[in-house]
Amino acid sequence: MKGLCVYVDGGKGHYVPAKAVMEALNEMGVETHLEEFFSYLDIKWIGKINKFYWRSMLRMPGLERKLSKHNDADSNGMELAVNMARKLCTKKLLSRLDEFRPDFIFATHPYASTILPEMLFSAGINIPVYYFATDVFSAPVATICAKLRRFYIATEEGKERVLKMGQKPDTVVLSPFPLQKSVAEGEKLSKEEARHKLGLNPSLFTLQLNLGGEGIGSLSLLKNLLKADKPMQIVILGGMDKKGTAHINEIIRNADAKNTKVSVPGFVSNVNEYLAASDIVAGRAGINTIVEAMYAHRPFLITELVYTVLPSAEYIVSHKVGWNTSDNPEEATDIVLDAFAHPEKLEEMESAFNSIPIEYSAEKLTSMIISDAASLERS
Numbered sequence: 001m002k003g004l005c006v007y008v009d010g011g012k013g014h015y016v017p018a019k020a021v022m023e024a025l026n027e028m029g030v031e032t033h034l035e036e037f038f039s040y041l042d043i044k045w046i047g048k049i050n051k052f053y054w055r056s057m058l059r060m061p062g063l064e065r066k067l068s069k070h071n072d073a074d075s076n077g078m079e080l081a082v083n084m085a086r087k088l089c090t091k092k093l094l095s096r097l098d099e100f101r102p103d104f105i106f107a108t109h110p111y112a113s114t115i116l117p118e119m120l121f122s123a124g125i126n127i128p129v130y131y132f133a134t135d136v137f138s139a140p141v142a143t144i145c146a147k148l149r150r151f152y153i154a155t156e157e158g159k160e161r162v163l164k165m166g167q168k169p170d171t172v173v174l175s176p177f178p179l180q181k182s183v184a185e186g187e188k189l190s191k192e193e194a195r196h197k198l199g200l201n202p203s204l205f206t207l208q209l210n211l212g213g214e215g216i217g218s219l220s221l222l223k224n225l226l227k228a229d230k231p232m233q234i235v236i237l238g239g240m241d242k243k244g245t246a247h248i249n250e251i252i253r254n255a256d257a258k259n260t261k262v263s264v265p266g267f268v269s270n271v272n273e274y275l276a277a278s279d280i281v282a283g284r285a286g287i288n289t290i291v292e293a294m295y296a297h298r299p300f301l302i303t304e305l306v307y308t309v310l311p312s313a314e315y316i317v318s319h320k321v322g323w324n325t326s327d328n329p330e331e332a333t334d335i336v337l338d339a340f341a342h343p344e345k346l347e348e349m350e351s352a353f354n355s356i357p358i359e360y361s362a363e364k365l366t367s368m369i370i371s372d373a374a375s376l377e378r379s
Contacts, residue, residue, distance in 0.1 A: 001373065003032035004102035006040060006116070008109035009047060010054045011212060012239070013134050016288050018108045020178040021132070024366040033100055037112045040096060041089040059216055061284075061304045062327060068307030078142040081111070082118045093119055104149075104373040105129045110142040117147035128376060130369050133158060134287055136177065137311035141165060150372060152365065154358055157315065178362035183292050186272030194276035201261065204233045205340045208274055210283035211238030217284045218304055219251060220329035221336070222262070226255035228333070230340055233261040235274060240266050272296070279346055280339060282332065285309040294321060295360050297353040299346060301325060303332050320352040
């Protein structure tokens with residue numbers, strides 16, 4: 001049996017789960033390739049436009065929410081994309097399938113999960129396509145596709161939403177979230193052990209400010225905390241370029257804070273250690289970061305919010321494992337300073353984390369895919 005995992009290059013939210021499943025499949029003896037959707041169909045130019053648009057919207061979260069809400073209500077957009085892909089990319093798809101013919105396709109983005117099964121159907125090729133809803137608590141309207149073999153989603157709330165949106169009931173399956181290996185299999189460390197290992201002060205209150213895979217995020221909370229200058233440490237993670245890192249370092253120098261220590265590791269592979277070291281994780285509400293924080297029992301402070309993650313904000317607030325302060329840096333600052341002054345409030349949140357009914361396992365999701373694909377081969 002052979003598999004193909006497809007993602008879209010636009011942040012890490014779609015890439016990380018696809019990579020986690022690809023790695024699990026290969027470890028289980030299923031030869032699996034990982035492909036970026038636009039590159040796979042040889043339309044990189046469209047991928048560059050898509051990435052440029054997304055990065056632009058990340059800089060304007062308020063505008064992004066309005067535009068994405070409008071686009072999500074318009075089902076014609078995906079229909080046009082499917083028709084264009086049939087005309088422009090069918091020949092390339094058939095060529096790629098001749099090179100490596102998978103027994104199934106696993107996708108983590110609606111472009112791949114909706115366009116590929118329609119193209120395969122039109123070409124008369126019977127390869128099942130499985131989709132994992134990376135938004136976890138919901139999914140865009142564009143993901144609704146009658147030709148999907150299975151629509152996997154990790155929460156009951158998300159399952160109910162996509163059923164109401166019109167996804168065929170016999171395709172929707174509650175599944176584990178495929179955590180990246182470094183988080184799922186990383187050494188379990190106490191806060192003090194993790195801080196010592198990372199070269200941080202073991203006894204200082206620690207805030208992780210996460211700017212996401214694109215390294216684009218508001219620095220208002222950082223500026224406010226530097227101004228407050230409390231004895232704490234701030235660790236800034238994210239896919240920052242040299243210009244972004246230089247800008248952050250300039251903010252730190254200009255603030256001239258005496259008590260607040262700031263380090264800027266940027267993009268890291270040992271996410272589990274930084275989670276273990278943190279008292280609070282703050283930043284844009286990226287799904288991977290939120291789910292990984294919940295897995296590590298670290299409260300999440302949302303400072304910015306994109307449209308697809310609105311249900312995630314509702315979830316962490318309703319389950320009392322975090323706060324939504326999107327577009328309100330003063331409120332975010334007050335919450336961090338209150339937690340700094342009253343650390344017992346964070347300890348009281350532990351029982352709330354224990355009640356979250358999400359299962360985490362790339363291996364279990366992978367086993368579900370293999371089992372279903374094998375049943376099709378036998379039938």
